[in-house]
Amino acid sequence: MGCGNRSTKLARNFCSKNLQQILKQEVQKVNEWWATPRFRNIQRTYTAEDVVKHRGSLPVQASQYLSSYQAQKLFQLLDEKFKSKSPVHTLGVIDPVQMSQLARCKDIRVAYVSGWACSSTLVGSTNEVSPDFGDYPYDTVPNQVERIFKAQQMHDRKLHLARLQQKGKAAADETDYLKPIIADADMGHGGVTTVMKVAKLFAEKGAAGIHLEDQLVGGKKCGHLSGAVIVPTSTHVSRLIATRFQWDLMGTENLAIARTDSCNAGLISSSTDPRDHQYIKGVIKPYTTAWSEQLVDLERESTVANRHILGDAETEWYAQNETMTFDEAVERQLSGNEYQAYHRMKAERMQQQKRNYLSLLEMKAIASMAAPNKEVIFDWDKPRTMEGHYMYHGCMEAAIQRSQIFAPYSDMLWLETKIPDQLQARSFADRIHEQYPEAKLVYNLSPSFNWSAHGYTPDSLQSFIWDIARYGFVLQLVSLAGVHVDGLSFWQLAKKFQETGMRAYVDQVQKIEKVENCDLLTHQKWSGVEYVDSLTKVVQNGSSAHTSSTGGDSFTESQF
Structure with a gap:
């Protein structure tokens, strides 16, 4: 069929004679979109033409993703709060019930869905619960986002109808059930194409934003566990x-x-990126047998009876072979004056190259110039783990450097920390904002921290969120709040219920629900039964009085 015979305008538009003109128009639209304030701080390594060429023939307007609307809402909120140095703080939710209660809190403006929580409570298609190793199907968290987002929409429709039916008779309920969802995308679960599929899923399912961490697929662990393996800087970019x-x-x-x-x-998967070289650790003993070689020999001798031999040997090998960065190796092997000369020449070289890093080869060359008659011994391959990972010197300087590199490609920066340290937070923020003054920062108010053990008073605990918001940590979240509250409240009820039966339920649930004005007290109404009744009346032309869910003696919630 020729171009002239196509029946729709859309099809005619994509005839070959019009393609170049359409391409030019669409490219212009994308460039104009990128020029809006929304993307003022975003850098791309591809062109608008690259985008248009890969979109297909359907116009982008044909797919209206609700998550994009939510993202606009989120961006405006964060922009406003960042400028006023005030926080957007929230709690991680694990189900639609918690989401609905969070929504009723006027000053909590966003919702958060944790990968840890999903991993430990509802692992998708496999029905396996496990620690946060990111080893669940990659649609697990997106599916939980969809579950919560659909619940948000249901409660929003229910409330919208109720507002219209009030007709000014009572004060309108101002609850915003459509709080933007921020979700945990872990490390992206794979290579570039997998990351793209995961990002697509989140956008389709309703997440306004996601976070991606620089850990290795297969080596990922919760940020508060040891043994995590990070990837080269370039991989995360x-x-x-x-x-x-x-x-x-x-x-x-x-x-x-x-x-x-x-x-x-403490580990990095590869030494491929020179920006990571200054943090990779090696050994300085010249005739040490590599741990991986020794391991092969030991595995030949290992049996079930003496399987402890491998763990003991590993502990002994690393105890006898201290690992250190190249700078530390230079300091150990050169004199004080030579070491100072090395550092001076390093600084000069980085200034000449207009960068804040040098490759291992460059650092070795400078060490040779600083001490021409000495050889600095350094081998980062010998201490590599059995999986091939390199030893890594994790530190604040590394986190700052990486975050500065990630900044142009992201909307926000998240520093994962060991302890809730305000001085550390401020130091990080100051360094980031020297280079990127508009960079919005994220802080994990983690329940993994023993907050009571870090010297905070009741007053300083209460002000912590607002204190670090002044440094630019605009988004702050208690990632696993939902998990802990769910466990704690049910444990308290179950413990008493076994002893006092319904007295425990009434005292610890119904009475408190009533006092606290918790809408779960009337759970049928909460679920949207009145909204569904209204839908039924429309379909049945108003003749559903005898089948109404909320009418008659059987409607028990009229007791409250």
Whole structure:
């Protein structure tokens, strides 16, 4: 069929003779979109033409993603709060019930869905619960987001109808059930194409924003566990670019948060990126047998009876072979004057190159110039783990450097920390804002911290969120609040119920629900039964009086 015979305008538009003209128009639209304030701080490594060429023939307007609307709402909120140095603080929720209660809190403006919580409570298609190792199906958290987002929409429709039916008879309920959802995308669960699929899923399911951490797929652990493996800086940059590219293809404005776990990391998967070289650790003993070689020999001798031999040997090997960065190796092996000369020449070289890092090869060359008659021994391959990972010196400087590199490709920066330290937070913020003054920061108010053990008074605990918001930590979240509250409240009830039966239920649930004005007291109404009754009346032309769910003696909630 020729171009002239196509029946629709859309089809005619994509005849070959019009393609170049359409391409030019669409490219212009994308460039204009990118020029809006929403993307003023976002850098892309691809062109608008790259985006348009990969979108397909359907116009982007054909797919209206609700998450993009939510993302616009989220961006405006964060922008406003960042400028006023005030926080957007929230609690992690694990189900629609908790979401609905969070929504009723006027000053909590966003919702958060944790990968840890999903991993430990409802792992998708496998029905396996486990620690936060990111080893669940990659649609697990997106599916939980969809579950919560659909619940948000249901409660919003229910409330919208109730407002219209009030007709000014009572004060309108101002609850915003459509609070933007920020979700945990872990490490992206794979290579570039997998990251794009994960980003697409989140946008389709309703997440206004996601965070991606710089950990290794297969080596990922909760940021508050030891043994996590981070990836090269360039690998995580690729993840961020892939995420943005996917959303540009979809025409959405979802937010990408770049999280770094490098402050606490002890391992890195590869030495491929020279920006990481100054933090990779090696040994300085010249004739040490590599741990991986010794391991192979030991595995041949290992049996079930003496399997402890491998763990003991590993502990002994690392105890006898101290690992250190190249700078530390230079300090150990050169004189004080030579070491000072090395540092001076390093600084000069970085200034000449206009960068804040040098590769291992460059650092070795400078050490040779600083001490021409000495050889600095340094081998970062010998201490590599059995999986091939390198030893890594996790520190604040590494986290700052990585975050500065991630900043142009992300909407927010997340520093994962070991303890709730305001001085550390301020130091990080100051360094980031020297280079990127508009960078919005994220802080995990983690329940993994023993908050009572860090010297905070009741007053300083109460002001903590607002204190660090002044440094630019605009988004702050208690990631696993829902998990802990769910466990604690049910434990308290179950413990008493076994002894006092319904007295415990009435005292610890119904009475408190009534006093606290918790809408779960009337759970049928909470679920939306009146809204569904209204739908039924429309369909049955108003003749559903005898089948109404909320009428008659059987409607028990009229007791309250």
